[in-house]
Amino acid sequence: MDQPTVGILHPGSMGAAVAACAATNAADVLWCEAGRSSASVERAAQAGLTPVATLAELLDRSDIVISLCPPASAEELAHDVAGHRFAGVYVEANAINPERSTRIAALLEPVAIVVDGGVVGSPPVGGKTPALYLSGPAGAIERIEALFVGTAVRTVVLGTDIGKASALKLAYASFQKTSRVLVALAVGMAREHGVDQELIEVASRRADSYLSERQYVAKTAARAWRWGPELEEAADTLAAAGLPPEMLRAAASTLARWHDTKDDSSLTLADALDRLAHP
Template sequence: MTVTVGLLHPGSMGAAFGAQLGARGHTVLWCPDGRSDATRLRAEDAGLQPVTLAELVARSEVLLALCPPAVAEEVAAAVAAVRATSADAIYVEANAVAPSRVQRVAELLAPMPVVDAAVVGSPPAGGKTPTFYLAGTEEQTDRIVQLFAGTDIRTHVLGDSLGAASALKLAYTSYQKVSRVLAAVAYGAADAYGVGDALLAIAAKRTRSYLVETDYIPKTAARAWRWGPEIEDAAGLLADAGLPDSLMHAAAATLARWDGSKDQQLTIAEALEELHGRPDDPT
């Protein structure tokens, strides 16, 4: 069974999603109003059909929002402004936004049903197979799972709690993307002092991501009292090299939440409770 999908808006990820759906026989619409020449070329290459926003909303059974996160609510508001009150399309909020913003999108679009979604992985082209995480009612998420059946996009339903997919995406982002920034800053500092190759040699000895080593969280808490000052000195190193030091200061401030855990044998749960802080905690 073919479905008409309205794509808001075809960036590199959205265009690749649209191409996957088009290859399965679905009709994928997009609105070129106000879009750049680069976006128009992506849409053409992906075989998307250009229409007005009003027509896109009126014709679509699924509205897929894959746009820069800063404009997620603006896009939802634009859809709400032109939709018919009887429209029964599903709005898939697939942007990297906080759960609270997903709730605001749902409020903007009510009574239109909203599925919370998040993409983890590269655009589905050249053999890449990203995972599309979904959260919402079973009926709605089932429809989205069926929509992407047979494509290179793997779906994974997280349950019916709106915001769960977005929370997972941003939790992962908080490590994965920030760690890339930290890597650039660390290498920049080492390179400034002529020890870049030595730093890479040290890093090459590791084979796993710190993100999976949750048993190290309590150890970090127990050592925070001495790690904090060390990281503040690292901030000084970066500043001397003309590199941004705010990430180091922020990390030191985070470690300060564990100041009372010096050399303690905490569980993971206890360490995380301390990290959450107390209502009167100035950090």
């Protein structure tokens, strides 16, 4: 099979790294630079992606399009793609709930072939090997699997039903992200009463406790702009299953207190806790 041309929408830290892996088995990997930030331009350049001027050009040239963007933008982006009548394979890899994945599939099909995807793990750089879970038409999934053969992205097939990959992604995110928020609240409470070090010592006796990883609080704050909307999607998924969504909505609300720390790698634990207490 000839190597496909791949389009990535849009190369954030995860999207750029995944696209760089896809480039191993692709003829070219395109991205649309119109309206994107200088940080996106730099990420795309470092990943070796080929810039194009418009979304229309990207869609016209691409056999496979991978959508990796903030959850809130997923359907708007899919609408834009549908408006251009894209006829290739569209990988909906955003952290959105299964109902939204199904809506996007209905929007793009039958002109395009839609694969539901969910990335679990850190961006594939520095030895990290995230898993890309896939569900959807078997033939299209085989093309995505071939795209990542021999790369740091592991593909795992969950079946043919759209929504399975999204559900798994959000089920894991519900635990992994909310537990980090609870660490911030616990450490913040302890610090207020001068027992934060003692709390860490208690937690460190348990090898499986996130409380022993308080350095992650600052990283959580820097990622809050992405994690909050993702947990809202997970809350919607719980509600659709008849399960109580309030804890995840509360975690998302807590993360919103860090709205102005987007991708701030210089943030310290003290900074993050101060902002959490006094937004």
